[in-house]
């Protein structure tokens with residue numbers, strides 16, 4: 001029991017990082033699959049989760065992470081895999097360069113770092129697909145080193161808490177955010193701090209409905225104090241999405257679909273998709289009996305695809321065509337657009 005003298009004494013002020021650490025111990029996420037790994041493969045599992053989480057919600061990542069780790073439990077297994085196997089397990093997650101880089105980096109680790117992820121920030125950053133924040137997350141979560149992170153969620157927390165002006169990805173703003181992150185390192189419990197910051201950004205300090213009422217740093221949050229939370233982080237001007245028409249020949253029977261492996265310089269490099277033409281005339285020139293079936297809209301980050309699907313009995317003039325069993329489609333890495341096309345096809 002505290003004595004009455006203790007109660008009258010002013011509370012010892014605790015730092016920003018300590019508040020986040022305390023909150024993490026009480027409320028942070030501790031049951032995610034990659035948090036359960038111990039031992040030599042922990043850095044690999046943390047790295048994989050960080051790469052998957054870059055553009056994807058936790059709930060979806062959990063499913064993909066488990067499948068990926070079952071297929072490639074160790075970094076050595078990933079390095080030994082074929083790129084097509086890796087992409088097949090990534091199918092549907094999007095941003096496939098993440099998977100290609102992961103695979104390349106695993107091979108470099110086997111060749112140059114005794115099949116482990118280096119325990120060094122600069123060596124991590126030198127690997128394909130690992131930026132400064134991902135490297136720092138690996139250093140702190142896997143190796144418990146006090147390296148500050150600055151991912152999308154943390155940028156939002158810092159921009160609001162410290163009232164940082166400017167669009168967060170602009171170099172001058174980013175520089176300021178990194179300086180603040182450096183100045184608020186957590187030395188005693190770096191892993192708990194990093195996880196806590198990520199969780200706080202993802203669950204409390206959300207884009208549209210921040211839960212300031214239960215936030216552990218609410219008392220000193222500048223955006224909260226000034227009532228300007230909705231204005232931070234400041235917005236970037238919207239990039240206009242370009243519309244692109246794709247003309248696709250679809251050849252299916254009850255069980256199969258004709259697909260080709262797309263070249264390195266196309267949309268969806270190294271993924272399987274029905275043959276695509278840039279315009280209707282060139283499609284009809286090679287497939288004069290093609291019949292327009294339906295059109296659909298498919299959105300990517302910077303492009304809105306208008307996909308015009310033509311039925312053909314047989315695809316011609318494509319040496320790379322494979323007649324793929326639709327039930328085994330997941331063995332052929334493919335973009336989500338293919339699933340949309342096949343669903344629409346079934347509904348017609």
Ligand code: SF4
Nearest residue numbers: 205210212215218221
């Ligand atoms: S007080 Fe509100 S705006 Fe400030 S960091 Fe917490 S949740 Fe975000």
